[in-house]
Amino acid sequence: MKAHELYAAVDPSFVSTIFDWFRANDKNVYRSAIATLAANRKLRPVYVEKKSLPDQYAWLHKTLKLKACETIGEHILQAYLMTGQQSMLSMFCDGLGIPHDGKGSVVGDLPKKSMLSA
Numbered sequence: 001m002k003a004h005e006l007y008a009a010v011d012p013s014f015v016s017t018i019f020d021w022f023r024a025n026d027k028n029v030y031r032s033a034i035a036t037l038a039a040n041r042k043l044r045p046v047y048v049e050k051k052s053l054p055d056q057y058a059w060l061h062k063t064l065k066l067k068a069c070e071t072i073g074e075h076i077l078q079a080y081l082m083t084g085q086q087s088m089l090s091m092f093c094d095g096l097g098i099p100h101d102g103k104g105s106v107v108g109d110l111p112k113k114s115m116l117s118a
Helices: 001-009 012-025 029-041 045-049 053-062 066-082 086-096
Strands: none
Touching: 001 053, 001 066, 001 086, 012 029, 012 053, 012 066, 029 045, 029 066, 029 086, 045 066, 053 066
16 A cells, blocks of 8 residues: 555544654654645645644645655655654564564564564
């Protein structure tokens, strides 16, 4: 699945959770997402920033569903998973027997085959 398809399939509350996390932990990513998505839609970021928070999230979610916003959607998911969900990534790697740095980043090359199925 591509990023825009993931955003189309997920519940809006999950997207709100992602952006709540960025607002609390890395406001620069949140502001950058707004600026990039607004520019992609030929809007000024202030147009989005003046909206209420629920309306901002709804606009961000609606915009991330567009194929034209694929790249920023991927970056947001990657940043959220690598910084906001490190324990989940670590458990995932542990479950598949993939060596990692304790924060979910793979150490070395990915195995050709899961060590669990070996």
